[in-house]
Amino acid sequence: xxxxxTDWEDATTHVLTHGLHYGTGVFEGARCYDTENGPALxxxxxxxxxxxxxxxxxxxxxxxxxxxxxxxTLELIERNDLESxxxxxxxxxxxxxxxxxxxxxxxxxxIAAWPWGAYLGEDALQNGIDVMISSWRKHASSQIPTxxxxxGLYVNSLLAGEEARRNGYEEAIVLxxxxxxxxxxxxxxxxxxxxxxYTPALSESILDGITRDTVITLAEERDIPVHxxxxxxxxxxxxxxxxFTGSAAEVTPIRKVDNVVIxxxxxxxxxxxxxxxxxxxxxxxxxxxxDWFTHV
Ligand code: PMP
Numbered sequence: 595x596x597x598x599x600t601d602w603e604d605a606t607t608h609v610l611t612h613g614l615h616y617g618t619g620v621f622e623g624a625r626c627y628d629t630e631n632g633p634a635l636x637x638x639x640x641x642x643x644x645x646x647x648x649x650x651x652x653x654x655x656x657x658x659x660x661x662x663x664x665x666x667t668l669e670l671i672e673r674n675d676l677e678s679x680x681x682x683x684x685x686x687x688x689x690x691x692x693x694x695x696x697x698x699x700x701x702x703x704x705i706a707a708w709p710w711g712a713y714l715g716e717d718a719l720q721n722g723i724d725v726m727i728s729s730w731r732k733h734a735s736s737q738i739p740t741x742x743x744x745x746g747l748y749v750n751s752l753l754a755g756e757e758a759r760r761n762g763y764e765e766a767i768v769l770x771x772x773x774x775x776x777x778x779x780x781x782x783x784x785x786x787x788x789x790x791x792y793t794p795a796l797s798e799s800i801l802d803g804i805t806r807d808t809v810i811t812l813a814e815e816r817d818i819p820v821h822x823x824x825x826x827x828x829x830x831x832x833x834x835x836x837x838f839t840g841s842a843a844e845v846t847p848i849r850k851v852d853n854v855v856i857x858x859x860x861x862x863x864x865x866x867x868x869x870x871x872x873x874x875x876x877x878x879x880x881x882x883x884x885d886w887f888t889h890v
Contacts, residue, residue, distance in 0.1 A: 595704040597658070599673065605704065612687035612699045617746020619686025620648035623780075623841045626707070626890065628677040629878035634887040635681070636876050638664060640804045641841075645683055648742035654701050656685050663705065664888065670707050671890045680710035680842065686745065713780075713842035714764060719869070722837075722847030722861055723764035725778070727827060728754035732799050734771040740799040751779030765838070767830070767851065770799040775825040781838035781846070782806040785825060786864045788834070795822040805839040805872075808886075812871045818864065835862030837869070844876075845869040 595605050613619040624641040626633045642660045649656055658666075667681060688702035712719055730753045733740055738747065754766035767783060770776040775794050777783055782803040785792045791813050794800050813820050830836060834857045836848035845868060847861040861869070874880050878887070 596702055599670070600704075605706070607702065608689040610692055611689050611702075612692065612696055613702075613745060615692060616687075616694060617744065617749070618652060618654075618696060619684055619745035620645060620652070620654065620743055621682060621684040621745060622743060624681045624683075625841055625876070626671055626676065626679045626681060627876045627878070629887070629889075631878065631889060633671055633677050633679075633890040634878070635667065635890070636841075637804050637808065637886050638667070638888045640807070641681075641683075644743060644802070644804070645685065648739075648744060649685060649701075651739045651742055652744070654685060654687070654696075656703060657701055658703055663703075667705055667707070668888070668890050670705060674707060676707055676709065678709065679707045682706045684745070710842070712844070713840070714838075714846050718764065718846050719844065720861065722849035722859075724762075724850040724853070725765045725767050725848050726758040726761055726763040727830075727852055728757055728766040728768045730754045730757065730768060731773075732768045732770045732776040735797075735799045741796065741802050743801060748779075755779040769827060770794075772798075772824075773827065774798055775827060775830060776800050777803075778838050778840070778843070781840040781843045783825070783848075784809065784837050784839060785829060785833040786835035786862060787829075787832075789864065790819040790821065791864070792821045792823060792825055792829075794825050798824060803839060803841075805841055805844065808875075809839050809845065809868055809872065811883075812868055812875070816867065816871070818868075830856070833857070835865045837865045845872045 622641045622645045683705045685703045687696040687699040690699040758766035777800045831854045838846045
């Protein structure tokens with residue numbers, strides 16, 4: 595935290611922290627996998643690049659270099675003796691004054707790591723989840739940079755996710771301002787139709803997910819055509835298969851949307867192929883994409 599290794603219970607911040615009041619922070623969520631050659635960060639460089647990119651629209655200067663954040667993270671995992679874990683870097687305007695303009699507020703930076711299993715549950719990876727189309731719309735990219743992973747944006751994710759859970763679903767899909775499919779509260783969405791993959795384009799007010807990019811790469815390597823395009827709500831109902839991707843959610847099949855059964859209601863063959871390819875990759879049962887791993 596701010597350049598020091600800090601005990602969990604001492605990792606606190608002042609109640610008048612700017613980011614706490616206005617959501618003025620940016621963050622990342624990455625995973626470290628337990629491989630045969632020890633723990634390894636998956637696509638860490640892409641996460642650090644996105645953290646710095648997220649800070650740009652907010653004129654936020656992160657007072658550490660990318661290498662310093664990487665070294666700190668590797669040491670953090672080592673010191674905590676973690677094998678597989680989730681990693682949460684956050685940079686936010688700290689304590690100085692409380693005008694909306696951050697003025698002289700420092701940029702505080704912290705990185706935390708802890709063990710975190712399957713985000714939507716082990717069963718979800720196998721059998722899929724039921725999702726609801728949220729009545730909340732995603733912010734338009736003309737209103738707020740949706741390609742930046744900004745703390746404040748996640749109140750929208752909370753509204754959508756909790757609405758879904760209150761109604762007995764496990765997760766939400768959020769439409770964009772135009773009414774097309776955007777993404778999940780913390781996941782990108784993929785659809786399979788006639789053996790081809792479709793996912794909302796970056797212009798659809800979505801986060802440029804790193805797992806999304808990984809799955810697109812894995813699909814292309816397997817000659818599965820990928821279309822980054824607008825996806826309408828109705829296309830979800832008639833899809834052969836649907837799944838979510840995310841660093842936390844990994845590759846999670848979707849079984850039903852608003853109680854409409856997708857395909858035959860179980861993990862479909864292309865979802866299974868890409869999910870297996872994903873886990874073979876991150877658990878290092880293949881030596882493909884070695885450059886995507888940073889070993890502890
Ligand atoms: N969309 C949103 C809104 C997210 O919070 C996340 C999780 N970071 C994703 C998509 C998936 O992105 P990634 O694969 O980089 O974790």
